[in-house]
Amino acid sequence: MKRVLLVEDETHKREEIKQCLLEAYGVEPEVVDGVSSAVVKVMDGDFDLVVLDMALSTFGESASDRMKGHDQAQGGTEVLRALKARGKAPKILIVTQYPDFHIGTLKVKLKDAPKIVRDKYSQNVIGAVLYHYKSKSTMQRIVSILRAHQ
């Protein structure tokens, strides 16, 4: 059984990705909705796969004080840094709504993300998907990437 972590703060997107994971692997992921909990999770646990959103708040809506904290436009990168710092390299699937994002001052096109993240953070990025709301093709693409990396 695969151990999967889903880092996602939007309910509808989360539900769609969970469906994809069920369809591809038949697993329910562990879900976190903020950078802080994601970083703590990956530092403490060993996951086979991390499905990662890039734009996240620091604590998410599930924060104990119900305050989401600082919005981190590139919060997903913090998770990559934490993994690198711990010498871990699970499979990573990036699912974001932007065609490009920033790593530091470097603007990264989503299609180039796997290579750049691999080089910079020594991570095994299996895909980077541009998410569209309720888009069948997005769902299909996620599932096909997951299946290709059983």
Add this chain to the structure above:
Amino acid sequence: MAKKFYESQKAWRPPEIHKLISSVRDLSKRNLLRGFSAKLRLHPSDAEAIRASNAPPDSLAAGAILKGPYGLWDPQFQNKKRTSKGLFTLTAFPPETWRSEVCYTVGYLNSLSTSAVDLLRKVRPLCRLEELESAVALEILHALAEEHGASNFLSFKLAYLRSARQLLPTDLATATKIEDEIAHRETPGLHFSALEVLGARISLFAVAQRRISGLLSAVNGNFRRALSLSNFISTPLDQEDAAGFLLRATESSLLDTIQATAVIFNLGDDFKDVKREFESQLDRALLVELQNYISYAAACSNAQLVTDQYKTQIEAGNDSLDLYRISSAFLERPDCAQYRNKIDRVVGPRLLAEIVGNKFNSLIEPFSEKAWLLAPDNSAVHENLPVTLDPFYRTYLFIRFISDRNNILTLTKDEVRFVFEHTVGLEALLTEEEMRALYITAPPETKGFMNVLALALFRTKSVDPDVDFEFRAEFIQHINAEHGGSVVAFINYLLDGSPQIASYIIASLDEVTLQKLYTLVENASQASEIRRQILTAVGERLNRIEYIVEADAIATRFQVSKLQQYFDNSRMYVDSIAMKKWLDANPTVATEQYRALYPRVHAKLSGVNDSLVIISLSDQDEYLLSEIAEEAFQQFCLNTEFGIQSYLGRRIRHNTLDGVTTETVDAVLRRQEFGAVLSSPSMRRTVLSWTEAYKSIVDKLRRDHLQFDSPGALFRSTLDLDDATTKENIGLLARGLRTTGGSELLNDLVISFCWKQISPQLENAARFIRTTVLTQATASIDKYFSGLHGAMEGQVRTELHEAVNDVFKKVADWFQVPQTGFISASGRDLCQIIIMELGLQPRVRFSGGAVDTKYTGISVHRLYDCLAVLLQNANKHSESGSAISIDMHASRSVASAAFDLLHVTIATTVSAEDYDNAKRRILSAIDAAESGDEMVKEGYTGIKKIKFITRRSEGASTVVCNAEDTSRTLDLGFKLHAEIAMEHVEPEAAA
């Protein structure tokens, strides 16, 4: 004949020019010059070609031909005064070799030697500027400006007077006349540049960074191209740089060229060849006059350069830095030039490191005297100017010390701690490589501590988030290993022996950073609490009230945020607290000038009947406010932390736009009753096609319109100062400041201005979305569903129309004329929160017309703080069973509709046995003097706290107490200007 010349496309040149051209030895250059001399106006590349690769005699001629009387380069210049705009431009061509540049400079000077000699005589009294009466000095500068216009020299002398003297209103009027002569307002950058270099209130390190950001790409590695950068290193660093230094001067003005030559003469020991070249070529009479000028300047005492007025504006104890900055205005004095140059060689390139890189590192003279580096403050040092060992001078020594990496190994933990505690600006002055060297080279027993320090430095310099992460990881590890996982314990440890380091570290540990200490901090509230505790600890230890006030503000914000329920999350939002913090931390020269000028303008307006002066100062007041408003508005719009653009980004990034636009439409298409009709293949195709078209409308809105400053964008981050509304808003800002009686509220009012200024843009965006975009969306429905005539198909179409109408109305509502980023609250709201939160159980009775008036901005926080003190006080002393009366009434200023002057009185009946004691205690607290230091020592609480808050807001404490002995009633109250929350304006109905 004259008419013929006028109509000719060829330029007429006097015989002197032709004679000079014929003196050029290189034949091809002579021909080139003949060709160019026929042109009406030279292109920079023409001038560059004339200057390029000349033998010294031809460079001499080139200087005279281009810059002398009737010179080809900017020929109008000779008979016209220079303006700020004329000087404040990038040099148009590169410097030649130093020898060539000296000859070119000499050619220029010799061709105008009579004028140059005359100028030297005129400016001679200014060598002793600090000894002159301000009025006398300003009159000399005024005469100079009237005759010759702008020069960097004049700007520095004027900036010195502005920074080092308390100018009287009449002096300020003369200063304004000088600024008018040099057309300062059209191009304030020139004069501001001088103020940035020597103005006491402006951080040299911060402002250099800001200038670099704006000019990095424009100067292409040559910092001498831009005057504002060149001024940060006001003496030449080496022979190669002397070429750029001289070119910068010759491109500025005759006076600046003379001054640059004087600097070279003053640095003759280090620039022997350059000086010798000048001496051998310079016109004899001019050379003698220049030497006399320098001799006269050399005889001046340097003891009084840093005035008491200058010192009042800064923290004491960094005389070497003060003199470094001020010496830039006295470079005709050999001691000043030499001291400045010595420090320039070490510090200057580091201020501009992003531009010059490591190019000048070899100029650093190594220094290995550890005992001297670690000597106590105020130890004697051997320098040209009267300085002792202080943090800035120690920083200069430290940079030289670590230029030999082996020296780092000799430092123990305590010595490192001592150096960090007794230096200044290391974050700006150390290179990234040196910071890395520090933590890599640290001895093992101090590595953890050194890592934190070095990475904290590195972090302030680098924008690399990987370094930021590294800093936080190291920090967490160190805190866990050495301080039981407590950030507060670590800061307390630092406070015990190295409080300045603690103060420095907490600058790095803002709430956002604390939130990102993921394994140490569980939630945002905990981050706020840690921040509050460390601020309090450092504030108490260093007697710094600003830390205590910030700590208290965190607590207040937490309480006031309970009013968040009143705040509609979907509204346009700018984090006004973050913006205010940014404005406080990044004052522009205009802001500092305004703050310095304000009390005098205010005094003048209220005190003297000299209408001419009043008009002049008021005019300057609004002009400075325009400068401040422009910069602030840009941040308000574009700042990545709090600006409107970041709000738009979040809306888009967090899928709110997609969610709102898609979900409503999807809901229609999912409805059961449409299941049958939507299952037909043709209808499915129609829906699919329309959905694509609809998505492209939304995409276009997001991509092209919900943006700043691009073609088609709905928002603009720049101010049009000629626009009537902008003028009115700036006028309101100025009147608001005059009404509220102090520049303390400047940043609050600037934020309020920004909201007023953005409002029409928001209204326009809302209108655009409700009309244009909605029309496109409904037209697309009509287009795609036009061939369907069944009843159910018609129903789908109608429902979709309603859905998109809802969608764009909702999106348009985000761009309503906003509430401010602050929470709005009335006095009654605040009292109820306080009563609930503090667990008070009084019976309260509200009265007065302002009880339910909503206020906003920082006023809410101030009101909360003051009310909390009064209510606690009243609750403590009120007689059992009696009610507390809270009266709030307001007078609205005619000058500013944005503010109420709110009068608050809280009346309590005190029991017979407590009455006399309570009355005496309150009256004595009101009479007692309160200062920042005392507040730290005795607590930022009670009546002193209200006095402090009202003094900061109103200029003087407004707390009063009326005692009615017969009824044993104590009325305790205060007055405060409070910003009125903007009325909510309903958007126009959809078209």
